[in-house]
Amino acid sequence: xxxxxxxxxxxxxxxxxxxxxxxxxxxxxxxxxxxxxxxxxxxxxxxxxxxxxxxxxxxxxxxxxxxxxxxxxxxxxxxxxxxxxxxxxxxxxxxxxxxxxxxxxxxxxxxxxxxxxxxxxxxxxxxxxxxxxxxxxxxxxxxxxxxxxxxxxxxxxxxxxxxxxxxxxxxxxxxxxxxxxxxxxxxxxxxxxxxxxxxxxxxxxxxxxxxxxxxxxxxxxxxxxxxxxxxxxxxxxxxxxxxxxxxxxxxxxxxxxxxxxxxxxxxxxxxxxxxxxxxxxxxxxxxxxxxxxxxxxxxxxxxxxxxxxxxxxxxxxxxxxxxxxxxxxxxxxxxxxxxxxxxxxxxxxxxxxxxxxxxxxxxxxxxxxxxxxxxxxxxxxxxxxxxxxxxxxxxxxxxxxxxxxxxxxx
Numbered sequence: 001x002x003x004x005x006x007x008x009x010x011x012x013x014x015x016x017x018x019x020x021x022x023x024x025x026x027x028x029x030x031x032x033x034x035x036x037x038x039x040x041x042x043x044x045x046x047x048x049x050x051x052x053x054x055x056x057x058x059x060x061x062x063x064x065x066x067x068x069x070x071x072x073x074x075x076x077x078x079x080x081x082x083x084x085x086x087x088x089x090x091x092x093x094x095x096x097x098x099x100x101x102x103x104x105x106x107x108x109x110x111x112x113x114x115x116x117x118x119x120x121x122x123x124x125x126x127x128x129x130x131x132x133x134x135x136x137x138x139x140x141x142x143x144x145x146x147x148x149x150x151x152x153x154x155x156x157x158x159x160x161x162x163x164x165x166x167x168x169x170x171x172x173x174x175x176x177x178x179x180x181x182x183x184x185x186x187x188x189x190x191x192x193x194x195x196x197x198x199x200x201x202x203x204x205x206x207x208x209x210x211x212x213x214x215x216x217x218x219x220x221x222x223x224x225x226x227x228x229x230x231x232x233x234x235x236x237x238x239x240x241x242x243x244x245x246x247x248x249x250x251x252x253x254x255x256x257x258x259x260x261x262x263x264x265x266x267x268x269x270x271x272x273x274x275x276x277x278x279x280x281x282x283x284x285x286x287x288x289x290x291x292x293x294x295x296x297x298x299x300x301x302x303x304x305x306x307x308x309x310x311x312x313x314x315x316x317x318x319x320x321x322x323x324x325x326x327x328x329x330x331x332x333x334x335x336x337x338x339x340x341x342x343x344x345x346x347x348x349x350x351x352x353x354x355x356x357x358x359x360x361x362x363x364x365x366x367x368x369x370x371x372x373x374x375x376x377x378x379x380x381x382x383x384x385x386x387x388x389x390x391x392x393x394x395x396x397x398x399x400x401x402x403x404x405x406x407x408x409x410x
Contacts, residue, residue: 029277030154033357036282037289037381044290056287068232078287079364082280084231084245089276090179091249092269097176099254102169111325111334112170116177118324119352120145123316127308134304140366142185143376144312144383146358149175150281152351155388159396164339167395171348174321182358183246190365191239199237202244205230209251218253218264240365281357288360291377301382305372309359309379314386317353322346347395353387355380 043052056075063069072080097103103112123144131137152171156163205226212222227248235241254265301307325345328334337345363376 028154029281030148030150030152030157032278032282033148033150033285034154036285037356040286040288040290041293041381044292045294049292052290056290070232070235075287078284079361080235080241081231082284083361084242085272086245086276086280086284087183087242088227088245088249089269089272090176090183091246092252092265092272094176094180095250095252096254096265096269097173102173103176107334108173111328111337112173113177114328114333115321115324115349116174116181118320119147119174119178119317119349120181120320122320122323123312123353126316127312130308130311131304137305137308137372140305140308140363140372140376142182142189143359143363143366143380144309144316144353144355145178145185146182146355146362147175147178147317147352148354148356148358148384149179150277151354151356151384151388152391155351155354155392156395158392163395164337164344166337167340167344167348170337170340170345171351174348174352178352179358182362183243186240186362186365187243190362194238195236198233199239202230202233202237205233206247209248213251213253216253220252220264220268223248223252223264284357284361288357288364289377289381291374291381296374296378300375300378303375305375306379306382309355309363309376310383310386313353313355313359313380313383314390317387318346318349318390321349321352325349341398343394343398347391347398350387350391350394353391354384355387356384359384 040052043049046052056073058074059071060074060077061069061071103109120142124141127141127144128138131140149172152175153168156168156171208226209223209230212226217223227244230248231241231244234244252265252268254263256263301310322345325348326342329336359380360377363372363380367373367376
């Protein structure tokens with residue numbers, strides 16, 4: 001059966017204008033992200049390193065009478081508030097994809113869903129195996145389980161129309177499941193000093209969000225205001241505040257009932273992409289990627305935390321994701337993506353090892369107030385760069401199947 005007569009192949013080969021816009025923003029944002037990280041490393045290893053560190057510790061406070069008082073240095077404002085906005089966008093993407101997008105049917109979910117599970121479990125096991133002799137390090141097991149979709153798509157975009165469009169959809173879908181897994185991991189494993197009394201206060205804004213959705217409220221402002229209240233409560237409860245962003249996103253209506261004819265969810269998703277891709281994530285990278293290389297040599301790469309992260313991202317992602325892709329297709333649970341080869345799939349598995357912002361974020365939660373900042377950043381940067389290089393080279397050298405010529409450009 002040729003691609004022109006295979007409805008599954010035809011669906012995999014089509015990319016909507018909105019999806020093309022998403023890919024363009026994510027890939028372009030990934031380039032800015034890389035530049036911000038490089039700038040942070042330069043700043044942390046230059047005569048201006050004290051200015052860089054001083055910038056990250058600039059205090060900021062929000063006070064509303066005696067009811068609300070939040071005091072944090074700039075670094076924590078970025079990690080708690082701006083990443084909540086990032087996870088809000090992730091929540092919007094997850095809801096849209098599951099309701100009407102590339103993950104809206106069981107057949108579409110199987111391949112990336114199973115692959116993502118392998119891509120989280122195997123890296124975590126490798127990290128744990130490397131750090132078995134150091135129990136105090138084991139809390140970082142989830143660091144190499146993450147994927148930075150912006151960076152990964154940026155690398156994939158460098159190959160232009162050599163890449164089948166179905167491969168971009170597969171990578172995006174795996175990353176969406178990976179983000180969903182990260183949300184659950186943060187909620188279950190990285191919630192410390194939980195205050196049940198404060199957490200109980202979150203019930204009211206959550207119920208209000210649900211009721212607004214059921215009542216057909218399509219004005220975005222009430223959702224944002226209630227979501228802001230939820231963010232403050234969750235932050236004060238001990239649960240990481242990014243979860244407030246996800247919960248709020250799930251309440252945003254997808255159906256179109258606005259006078260303008262625009263879906264509230266799609267409108268927010270479209271508007272936020274630019275800010276997240278070109279401001280929020282680059283700022284996060286600049287604030288978190290600055291690792292001092294003073295006194296570091298090749299022996300630094302063999303420290304358990306650093307080595308566990310590197311091997312988890314570079315080896316674990318490739319073994320876990322490609323192994324599950326191969327198994328799922330071979331047993332007939334899913335079909336080979338249109339226009340792709342096994343080499344393409346292996347390249348996608350390698351690109352998923354680009355953890356970067358997500359891995360740095362989870363690392364900060366895993367070892368908060370510890371001396372592991374440098375090993376974490378070194379491991380994430382080395383593992384992500386190595387994964388990007390392997391994925392790029394493998395996909396670059398891969399040949400398209402003759403029976404499924406590639407005609408779509410992104």
